[in-house]
Amino acid sequence: MNDHDQTGLPEPTRPEPRSRREMPTRRAVLGAAAIGGITAAGAGAYAWAGGLLPSDRLTPAKFADRFEQLSGVHDGFRRNHAKGVSAAGTFVSNGAGVELSSAAVFASGSTPVTARFSLSGGLPTVADANATTRGFAVLFHLNNGEQWRTAMVNLPVFPDSVPQGFYDRQLATAPVPATGQPDPAKVAAFLAAYPKTARAMALVKKTPPASNFSNSTFRGLNAFYFTNQAGKSIPVRWSLVPEEPFRPGPKAPQPDHDYLFNALIERVRSGPVRWHLMITLGAPGDPTHDATLPWPANRPQIDVGTLTIDALQTEEAGNARDVNFDPLILPQGISPSDDPLLTARSAVYAQSYRRRTREAHQPSKVDVQEVEAEHDH
Numbered sequence: 001m002n003d004h005d006q007t008g009l010p011e012p013t014r015p016e017p018r019s020r021r022e023m024p025t026r027r028a029v030l031g032a033a034a035i036g037g038i039t040a041a042g043a044g045a046y047a048w049a050g051g052l053l054p055s056d057r058l059t060p061a062k063f064a065d066r067f068e069q070l071s072g073v074h075d076g077f078r079r080n081h082a083k084g085v086s087a088a089g090t091f092v093s094n095g096a097g098v099e100l101s102s103a104a105v106f107a108s109g110s111t112p113v114t115a116r117f118s119l120s121g122g123l124p125t126v127a128d129a130n131a132t133t134r135g136f137a138v139l140f141h142l143n144n145g146e147q148w149r150t151a152m153v154n155l156p157v158f159p160d161s162v163p164q165g166f167y168d169r170q171l172a173t174a175p176v177p178a179t180g181q182p183d184p185a186k187v188a189a190f191l192a193a194y195p196k197t198a199r200a201m202a203l204v205k206k207t208p209p210a211s212n213f214s215n216s217t218f219r220g221l222n223a224f225y226f227t228n229q230a231g232k233s234i235p236v237r238w239s240l241v242p243e244e245p246f247r248p249g250p251k252a253p254q255p256d257h258d259y260l261f262n263a264l265i266e267r268v269r270s271g272p273v274r275w276h277l278m279i280t281l282g283a284p285g286d287p288t289h290d291a292t293l294p295w296p297a298n299r300p301q302i303d304v305g306t307l308t309i310d311a312l313q314t315e316e317a318g319n320a321r322d323v324n325f326d327p328l329i330l331p332q333g334i335s336p337s338d339d340p341l342l343t344a345r346s347a348v349y350a351q352s353y354r355r356r357t358r359e360a361h362q363p364s365k366v367d368v369q370e371v372e373a374e375h376d377h
């Protein structure tokens, strides 16, 4: 994601659908030991060696270079979703997910989570703005030692169907110095080349952002498969639906540079914030390979439990700062779909993770204690 999402997406030739069983997962690649730890330096390049990306020209390093080209290098920060805050809480399963997936996280009971709220883009100092894509990443620490990591955003669909589209979109929508706005001709050419992005962005425009992080719906967007104890698999997508009622966010720029993060810090200080984990069940024929395409609105949605966030922490060693929210770190009972974004994400997140963890860490731009102290005065 970047913070100028007003662009288009490609209809490239789709590779032959791969069997789910052929898709590599980080679980398989890294082994149980790596999954047990809170950090996962990536071995993501395996995905590219397997030719899973549509173009040999595009590598994890080139992807990371492009983020740096557009936002600069900010030592120690994520190459995308650079501005953020760490969070902690608990997922309480109501047991309804057990018949869908054998993942231990769905057995009745509670699972601790490490989470992170973020804004898209590579600038750790970016001003909070209503239209900037918001992220909510969650790491479930399953009681059996497994982990489930998922990074979600507050969009109804993803703008790009293939990695090359995301890569091209970043450049096509970059503001030009003369106007501070994207070059309309470049944007038009990009959208003409990527009509799926044009359609996805029309859906995004019809879905106004909520006023705060705490009343935003966050969606995983990529499809996965759930497999239950009986070995039955079903395509799914998931989302976190807030208990707090939706209110539209302000259209005008806000005087407070950090108004979204400041409001979140105050909100969590006043009491826990809750979302319901909703699993949408796909039907035969629903696209699993393309995150730009919504599934029909009448697909069953199963509420499998409640995620509660009750603490925020300034990013630092030991909390979500040092987590790679790789979407292919999955527990037994959840497996990837044929969506090409998944393997690309895994590889590019690993590249970003490697770069940022080798750099000197700068203090996070969202300082929880500072905001709380200001509020007390």
Ligand code: HEM
Pocket (backbone or CB within 6 Å): 001, 063, 077, 078, 079, 080, 081, 084, 116, 117, 118, 134, 135, 136, 137, 151, 152, 153, 158, 162, 163, 166, 219, 220, 221, 222, 291, 323, 324, 325, 341, 344, 345, 348, 349, 352, 353, 356
């Ligand atoms: C080809 C597609 C994509 C690329 C190349 C990409 C790239 C990145 C990169 C480089 C990071 C920083 C990773 C790190 O340093 O830990 C990141 C973070 C993030 N991405 Fe993506 N992304 C893609 C698709 C998506 C999709 C489909 C979603 C949501 C459905 C998403 C949501 C997020 C979120 C929420 C974060 C912040 C995670 C955190 O807090 O650590 N991204 N992305």
